[in-house]
Amino acid sequence: MKRKTLSLQCAIILFCIVLSACRTGPQQPGLRQSTGMYQYDNETKSVGVRKTGPYYSDRQAVTGKNGMVASAHPEASRVGVDMLKAGGNAVDAAVAVQFALAVVYPGAGNVGGGGFMVYRDRSGQAYTLDFREKGPEKAQKDMYLDSAGNVIPSLSITGHLASGVPGSVDGMVEAHRRFGKLSWAQVLQPAIDLAEKGVVLTEREALGLNRTKKSFLAVNPDKRYFMKPDTTDWKTGELLIQTDLGQVLRRIQAQGRAGFYEGETARLLVAEMQRGGGIITENDLKNYHAIWRDPLVGTYRNYKIITMPPTSSGGVALLQLLRLVEPYPLRKWGWNSDSTVQVMIEAERRVYADRAKFLGDPDFVKVPVQELIDRNYLKNRWADFSFDRATDSKNVKGGNLPGYESLETTHFSVVDKDGNAVAITTTLNGGYGSRVVVGGAGFLMNNEMDDFSIKPGVPNMFGLIGNQANAVAPGKRMLSSMTPTIVEQEGKLYMVVGTPGGSTIITSVFQTILNVLDHGMTMQQSVNALKFHHQWLPDKTTFENGAFSDETIRKLQARGYILEQLTNSLGRMDCILFRPDGTLEGASDPRADNTSVGY
Template identity: 35%
Template sequence: MGYRRGKSLSNDMEKQSHERETAVGTAGMVVSPHPVATDIGEKILKEGGNAVDAAVAIQFALNVVEPMMTGIGGSGFLMVYDNKKKDVKIYDGHTRAPKGVHPEMFLDDNREVIDFRKRSTHGTAVGIPGILKAMDTALEEHGTKSLADLIQPAIDAAESGVQVNWVLEEALQNFHYRLGKEAKAFYFPEGKPLNEGDSLVKEHLAKTFRILQNKGISAFYEGEIAEAIVANLKEEGGFMTLEDLKNYRLTVDEPIWGEYKGYKIASSAPPSAGGLTVIQILKVLEKFDLSQYDAKSWEKYYLITEAMRLAFADKIAYSGDPEFSDLPIKGLLHDDYIGERAKAVSFERRNDAIDYGNPWKYQEGEPKQVIRQPDDMEKSETTHFTVVDQWGNIAACTSTVEHPFGSGIMVKGYGFLLNNELTDFDANPGGINEAQPDKRPVSCKSPTILFKDDKPVLTLGSPGGPTIIGSVFQTIVNVIDHKMNLKEAIEEPRIFASSGPLIEWEPGISMEAKGEMESKGFEFGDEPSRIGNVQAIQIDHGKGRLYGAADSSREGKAAGITENQIKS
């Protein structure tokens, strides 16, 4: 199980990891990628809080322990299932573009695309952060505890210090080049990187949290925090103004709904392309019935690869912000269109001609010109966590600062990093996802809930940029088609392909099947890599049990609670 960490584990350590990463509960469950965050969420549930209360506390905690993945300078999609109303909503705290952006912002004087590392660590990469607004709005509508109380555990952790774990150590080793001057000084004290086991005290971040605790989330969008953000970005050549921050708009969205083998699926809606693409892939796979193939067979790998390539070709062509463009959502999920796309899968070899289709045949509207983009982006990182409470409510959140450490710009004196999410806009202008003021770039975040007989039975999500989609749908088919338990479904080695021939792969996939795939024209990366970090909860209504599982690719923890642990 520990192979994905790049470290071999002793049997005792492997057993401890498995015990930390799995849990059973009857009255609540928390799963997050870090033990400190999970413990904080568990404490909130035991104190009688609900899923949204716990999610807010976890998000603040993850800013302390997973700063390279998420934080108040970033964005996120928070999916909430209200069990009383039987209703699912998405609090879309996705970043928006400042008024100063323009479609050619990522081109140099020669109209060539600026190198990704350069454009993603510049002030112009930073979008208006929305995760705090999402958390605040969800708390207002669903929460039972005060924001001040939910921030306090993260303040305690920041002030007392948290241990650097192997995930942060590895991120500092691999992505130090993304850190700006302020962040470099903090994470490389006296020029030396922090190592696993070092204690990290975050006084400036605690100060920022105390301001939010006393003045509310509006203090981030107006006042001294906002002024510090704008001043820092001005020094870095950014566009953002105080007016941009003050005018940030959150939307509360309906999910995208789909079906797979008798399960209803609710997932993220545009401007995230994640949910739509997950459902489109599953609809293509349903035409072939994956359950007849072994989980490690070449036929399974072949089908999921071609389904991904078809859906990603469409995603690249037709994803955008629905406030700015009509999107062919109905057409992309139309049964006749899915049938048409599925005909591209032959089993004989890789289909060299896979490209985007024409979903506009199946709905009214006008397609926009498709502009090809450079394939120079590095893999982004994010985080996902999920909670079920004693009342059956669910919160599932995927939040991010985009690439590891975001833009690398740390707000001086306030201890948090700013995102680089505007690099999710097209670098080459003219398409549906070009940069425009107040627009939201395309995302792949896919917080997802599955229902059976109108009852929620599984909630999951993952980080990983485009690979989020691959991680989420593969976990779903492992549970439904291959009848794996939740931990097995998460740990089963994954593969990922976008629209091209190259396949990313994790250690543990069948080498025999890999060879068969290569004989059919597929190309595999030279080395395996980690793909995603799934956190999930399964709900067994018959047994009254909750099963939580965290992915071993980080230091995740699942915590289940029982009725007698909840304070009355």
């Protein structure tokens, strides 16, 4: 009788649990929701990459005690961890990862592009390195306009004239010179091996090369780089060997900076420019140098944010966004509730308007960084905001500052056993850059010239509007959205974060940080979480399928917000979180081949 009573009680309890689950709606296995916070149960063992609940997938985090590398490709992450195991520090690993990505991830990894590095050493000292590309010495303000002053379609995007002077190699040389422990030859060797022995193509890489075959042939009619000898399509698991690129890497290994910016590689690059009507010269290459800049540092709630200053717009925009939403109870409102989303959209609207008006290369124009992140200034930016109605972007301009005169990218994060941390975002700009492959060298050139404002008020390939501050000029670095960032908690390393994504980089990093700090997600959950984006113009909010509930959509539309559901995804995050128990949580994006490796 007691067994029957117990069975009945268990059945009633089970029914109540099921009924409660039905009332609260479907949730991710092992997920519980409480006060806007999402947490995995400790006993959950689920893995995979399916979309579920508020997440793109239920991918689980990777943990490690002695080091972690999160990058866009499993081979690159493996190379980075091998450097750490060999006694290298985070910078050694980062340099090795950068060159490995140039081999295994040709769509964005590069020696023909540029980027930014944020580095925090074990003592808490922070440094930022700007190795962004530059306009060639023959660059002119109106070089992409016709005689009537109209933009010539695609001239700044495809072909030889679209390329700026590359900065990636000099950036890695400079980072290693200042902070590396292992020999330069040692950190270059893994990339050389991958180029000469071959890399096994993932499904995504095979598809990418197949899709761009026609454009490669159009821009490089006399070359067969990134194509199979029999001209058939690539298949997953096949081996891509890059002999010419391997020789370039060997010259860089033997000669350092001179192995790229002088000698045979420089000769090949300049010859390629001359062959296709490009304007990069030997002087451009000799005169290029990465530059150390003062980190941009601010706070959000009780956290310290260390991020990239201009030439990147990302750090300024990120601090503006965080400080604009800081007065609001996002945690109480909950993840992607209508109120949370509304203040985030309105903050983004104002920040991207400021970006268009004020941001550019600080070596050429006055960039009012401290004024833009000032809390009183940001408070005034809310003056025309109302919860009742969406602000019309046509009525939003860059703010007023007294005395002021007027896609494809990749990110990786590294933390070593001593607590040194590196966040690097690097790019060719669009996928496979300008599609120009340097003959005899086998590497792709960037199409970063499109990141200049080629005509004030005319959007670039990412829809971003620019002004005179970002006009084309010789020797000038074009504005970027890259946002490599490190977060501290109570003086200790807490988070390393970044992503590719063109204009969406800033908002993806913004959301990923908020997901952890305000909504209680783990690092991997924050990366998995569905995202949205607004950039002032065009005046619409794009979002991943499932990012907004039906109720949120209904409420936002009733207030006049234009919402557009994406057929693709947002972000390719590669992040690391320092957990309270001292372990590192590597969180790489399930939306692509991104992989974290720790030990």
